[in-house]
Amino acid sequence: MDEEWFHGVLPREEVVRLLTQDGDFLVRETTRNDECQTVLSVCWGGHKHFIVQTTAEGHYRFEGPAFPSIRELILYQFNSGLPVTGRSGAILYKPIPRERWELNNDDVILLDKIGRGNFGDVYKAQLKSTSQEVAVKTCRVTLPEEHKKKFLQEGRILKQYDHPNIVKLIGICVQKQPIMIVMELVPGGSLLTFLRKNASILTEGQLMNMCLDAAAGMRYLESKNCIHRDLAARNCLVGYANTVKISDFGMSREEEEYIVSDGMKQIPIKWTAPEALNFGKYTSLCDVWSYGILCWEIFSRGGTPYSGMSNSKAREKIDTGYRMPAPENTPDEMYRLMLRCWEYQPENRPNFEQIYTVVDTLCQAYRVSFL
Structure with missing residues (x-):
């Protein structure tokens, strides 16, 4: 464990990403049939994975001599310049250390x-x-x-x-x-809980700023070609001075367009754009639809979208043109932005750069009117 080239239970996909040149190597652990195995992974005309063998005496080897510890075995392979196995020809040139995180x-x-x-x-x-x-x-x-x-x-x-x-x-x-x-650790916890807890004391100006924070975060993700796919108040956190931070990237994908192939399990129906629900096609403009729902959640102070409707009923109504009414005391321009986010055709929706500009202008106008 003290060796920098030991990467613990790092999954194979991550290992492949780290080993780029012939001779790059690292050691990791994997579980097969409930049995823990130590594996030497090497880049050598592709990626090769060698399971460390244990001898009857409890020593460790590949094809050559056995050693009392895995560390000594790996150092022998590295210092001798001999192939790990005759058949593979793989030689250890460069240990790849753990990444800083x-x-x-x-x-x-x-x-x-x-x-x-x-x-x-x-x-x-x-x-x-x-x-x-x-x-x-x-x-x-x-x-x-x-x-x-x-x-x-x-x-x-x-x-x-x-x-x-x-x-x-x-x-x-x-x-x-x-x-x-x-x-x-973001001290205020989930945005949804925060909105519900503080419903009576949150001002419209504060709600506008929350929408601006979310737009800023999403504009950044859009610039990085990251589709979040699960933007909602429950997946945002509230930091110091009511700053909103986008969290929960478990469903995210880093590509301009993402087609779902693993069925529509666990899809948050009431937050998801029609083209994603109907065709499994995700782009950043799907996140724009979800952002409209998030703004609705913020201005309803933690309300439930399409309240009283089942998922299938909400989906059916959206397809026939229904859109949720504005929560009480929502500024007209803010509701107009929500409706633009809920345009049925994705190409008619604004992108996050445009959304940020609109919300920023509204926030500034708001501040001026209270001076």
Whole structure:
């Protein structure tokens, strides 16, 4: 575990991404048929994965000599310049160290459970090294590999982003089970809960600013070709000074267009654009539709969209032209923007750059009128 080239239970997809040149290598662990195996992964005319064999005496080997520890075995292969196996010809040239956000599981002290995610529990936690309080999503050990891959995808997407309205990734823990995603702790919790709790004291100006924060975060994601696919008040967090941060990237995809191939399981129907529901086709303009619903949630102070309608009824009504009425005291321009976000044809909707400009102008006008 002390060796930089040991990557714990990092999934194979991540490993392939890290090994780019012939001779690049790392060591990881995997579970097959409930048995834990140590694997040497090498880039050599593609990617090759060698399971470390255990001898009757409890030593470790590939084809050559056996050693009392895996560390000695790997160092022998590296220093000798001999192929791992005669058939593969793979030679170890360069150990690939853990990335800076691959944290050690022991660096994270779990404190209180603060919620549940799709893959496991969410905790308030503390980093040993800095005593910083963080939020940690854990992945249930019993989940199949496929789910663990999906779980880590959120971390992979988030680690590239840096924006005040996007929740920040601090690191991922893959040294051992359970794998964890460590994020900044956003003190106000879920935007939906916050809106409902503070409904009577939130001003229209504050609600406008929340819409502006969400637009700023989404404009940034749009510029990075990231489709969120699950934008809703429940998936936003409230930070200091009521700053809204977009969170929950479990369904996100980094591409200009994404066609769903795995059926429409777990789709948040009342937040999802018609073309995504009807044809499984997602673009950033689907997020624009969801943003309209999010603004409706904000101005209704945590109301339930299409209240009293089943998912299928809401879908049917939308297809025939129904749109939700404005929540009480919503500024006309803001409701007009919602309706533009809910244009049936995606090409008729504004993009997030345009949305941000509209909401920013409204916010400024609002501030001026209160001076």
